[in-house]
Amino acid sequence: MSALRALLVAATALGLGATAMAEDKPNPPADAKAFQDYFVKKFPKVAFDDFVNGPYSMNADMRRQWEEKEQFPPYEFALEAGKEMFAKPFKNGKTYADCFPNGGIGIRQNYPYFDDKEGKVVTLELALNRCREANGEQPYSYVKDEMASLTAYMAYTSRGKRFDIRIPDDPRALEAYEKGKEYFYTRRGQLNFSCASCHVQSPGERIRAEILAPALGILNAMPIYRSEWSGMGTISRRIVTCNSQTRAVPLEPQSDEYRNLEYYLSYVSNGLPVSGPGARP
């Protein structure tokens, strides 16, 4: 519990310090710079690209175990399944490749994007289900294996490509980004924690057996295999789980809030490489 106590002290100190600050206009590039600088300064020994490895970037012992495991990665099965699913034609003869730029290969780093026709953020998981529906297929659950397999494959074909999330010159896009930021920092649940309470103020600290991942690059390794789940988890599944941990009722996967949140979190990780699918203890 001492890690959590430290976290609270930090939260209180930060709160007092920041209230006096002037409010300024939305400025995503400045946000991203401040965000990245914060983690780089906090963890001077962690190489920039290593932040995408979540808890492993924070802990040498865990990292060693992981590197041994990577020789037979536990996501292998999902990756194979995803590759097959991706290639298999729908009943109408079309495939996922028909729905995505570059046939869906090597494009993970561009998601989520702002869709100016809908006026909303579109995540990769959402785009996959929309592709299914447009081709007369039932959508997949956002928190189950099929979606994890498909996104695992798409991440794999994009490994090493650097996140390149764009905020077009459109007030709605900027608003989506700002709302995502607000969601990220808003405390919720009976435990009164925001995403930032754990993943900004306490990365590297332990919560029970787990080591908290830094918020910088936190989506780059998704989807992930987790022993605790004995399976794969999508971004949606992870966010829902993190909400429940604070005793907050999670929102529906791919709700506007979660889409905006993913937009914000991905944007401030621009420049970091895709490393998914990942494996966690």
Added chain:
Amino acid sequence: MRHFPRHFPRHVSTTNVMKKIVFATMVATVCAGSARAASEADYLAAAAAAESANKEAGRLRNQWTVTQAALNAAKKAAESGNFDSAVKSAQEAEALAKASIVQATSEMQRWKDLEIR
């Protein structure tokens, strides 16, 4: 789903919001301790108040899992005819739902304090 140990929220209660929340819970507990045995009507009234507060929390997209858990416990107690316990749980649910509303409302400004700048 993982749960933190029961004593966990106490560490969290250092902020003003949490003080209000804890206070609300205490008020509810004191109110629930009246001498007269509770009736089904008391339970129904307490549950309706809790449901309505929880609905408002839902409108603010900020329900707590523990609110629904307390409501479920109230329903279960009422079904077995234990209306004292049912009223107590329903009042707890209402206090939790109100605390979640206070949280959502105060966070509309307070979230900025945490932002990395």
